[in-house]
Amino acid sequence: MTLPLAVSSQSHVTVEVDNFTLALTGYLTELGLPTEKVLVDVTERRRVINNLPDVINSLDGARRSQSLYLSKFVAACGAGLFDAALNFIWDETVVNLRAKVAQFDLEYFYDSVITDSSRRPKFKDEADLAKIEEWELVRGCHLTGILSDIGYKHLDYIRDMRNWASAAHPNQNDLTGLQLVSWLETCIREVIGKDPEAPAIEVKRFLNNIRNATLTPSDAQYINAGIEQLPSDIAKSLLRTLFGMYTAESAAVQLKTNIRLVAEKCWLLAPESAKHECGFRYATFAANGEVARKAAANEFLTVVNGLPYLPGDTLALELSEKINNLSIAHNGFNNFYNEPAHAKALASYVSSTGHIPDAVRHNYVKAVVMAKIGNGHGVANMAVPYYDEMISKFGDNEIKEFIKLLSDREFSSRVALRNCTQSYRAHAQYLASRTTNQICLQALAIITTATDPQLPQLGKDSAFKRLTDVL
Incomplete structure (x- = not known):
């Protein structure tokens, strides 16, 4: 079997691809192995080869020379193994995201993406990034501003396709050359060839000052003004x-002094779910007998007037754990197999x-509804x-959270998928029959009549936002 040795021009590569295909097919026949559905048609490979120069040239020389998996991507495309090529696109993207996080602020990243207090201590340095699941990596980069909204939506879709249509799992899905080139261009434009978003850079500078500088009230005024410009998810x-x-046991006095100067502004701008989370962590310290950390948490909540957010009983803590377990199972591999046990456990805590409890209602509704509408590939x-049992028990308070989910960026990305759009709309119609609240009914009516393209954008619609503000 003769393999192509020289790559002198685009046309030469195309010719050698044809020769390679004939030679390999003949060799497989000699071995008595299948030849059908092994290699992608040469026509599709030509489409990749013809479009690659324009896409690859958008990368600067330094980044291009370090992109090992892009070389493997090109090789796989030329060989006709598109499922492997998709895997290499994703591998290059993951490597690049990890590098960006490592250069960013690891503590901030881990605090943003790992909400399970028992799991968080296991993540300390750059080496621990390999322990983060890929969906968590993408979501964490979105939460911390490393990825833009549009970049997150594109990458979450490509990650999904990688899980279902690449060589990562056995499959016989047909991928086209233009699809691969388009996904490669997206990954280069949004990750590989792009620096972090401006808010992420501001947060990195801000955290560096908090840790290392001696701030004055005058300094804090400028920092607080900058915090006001941050998106709510980053806040x-x-x-x-x-x-x-x-609340870290090793926190220095100066660090705490700096934090007290800016904590109140950050608290005011953060969403309710983040405030309740601080209350949960206080209760966790108390339950675990961590006296020093409990005292520090009390200090922090006192500074920001956040003591009313402490949970009233242990039910909220138990529910929070079960909700988090369900979310992890739903977003992870083999979710269809892993979800039922966690769904059953969560349902057993609902009377x-x-x-x-108010403290977990938002996360509860979000986790249950996201799992029920599925991930675009099923439920x-x-x-x-x-x-169905948990949704049937939704009262007005849960229905309000159901409506407000469209203002959540992660959820709005999910309902952009067609099957999820239809399911969410159907649940809105069902819940409309279970409430007499006129504001809820108006909002649910807007949801049920919205078109597929309109629905994911309702959270940004001014009229709809006015209704959710009233709720």
């Missing part, structure tokens, strides 16, 4: 990090009245009875 991640830094059928 949420920042509050989580400040709380974690303040016949459907009462959910965990064995878990559906539990999801």
Whole structure:
């Protein structure tokens, strides 16, 4: 079998691809192995080869010379192994995202993406990034501002396709050359060839000053003005990090002094879910007998007037753990197999009245609804009875959170998928029959009549936002 040895021009590569295909097919025949559906048609490979120069040239020389998996991508495309090529696109993207996180602020990143307090101590340095699941890596980069909204949506879709249509799993899915080139261009434009978003850079500078400088009230005024410009999701991640830094047993006096100067502004701008999370962590310290950390948490919450956010009983803590477990199972590999046990466990904590503590209601509704509408490829059928049982117990407070989910960036990305759009709309119609609240009914009517393209954008619609503000 003769293999192509020289790559002198684009046309020469195309010719050699044809020769390679004939030679390899003949060799497989000699070995008595299948030849059908092994290599992608040469026509599709030509489309990749013809479009590659324009896409690759958008990378600067330094980044291009370090992109090992892009070389493997090109080789796989030329050989006709598109499923492997998709895997290499994703590998290059993951390597690049990890490098960006390592150069950014690891503590902030880990605090943003790992909300399980028992799991968080296991992540300390750059080496621990390999322990982060890929969906967590993408989501964490979005939460911390390393990825833009549009970049997150594109990458989450490509990650999904990598899981379902690449060589990462056995499959016989057909991928086209133009699809591969388009995904490669997206990964280069949004990750490989792009620096972090401006808010992420500002947060990195801000955290560096908090840790290393001696701030004055005058300095804090400028920092607080900068915090006001941050998106709410980044403000949420920042509050989580400040709380974690303040309550660490090794926290220095100057660090705590710096945090007290800016914590109140961050608290005011963070969403309610982030404030309740601080209350949960306080209760966790108390339950675990961590006296020093409990005292530090009390100090922090006193500074920001956040003591009313402490949970009233242990039910909220138990629910929070079960909600987090369900979310991890739903977003991870083999979710259809893993979800039912976690759905059953969560449902067992919900009383016949459907009462959910205020502190976990948002996360509860989000986790249950996201699992019930699926991930675009289906729903965990064995878990559906539990999801239906929990949704049937939604009262007005849960219905309000159901409506406000469209203002959540992660959720709005999910309902952009066609099957999820239809399911969410159907649940809105169902819940409309279970409330008499006129504001809820108006909002649910807008949801049920919105078109597929309109629905993911409702959270940004001014009229819809006015209704959710009233809720």
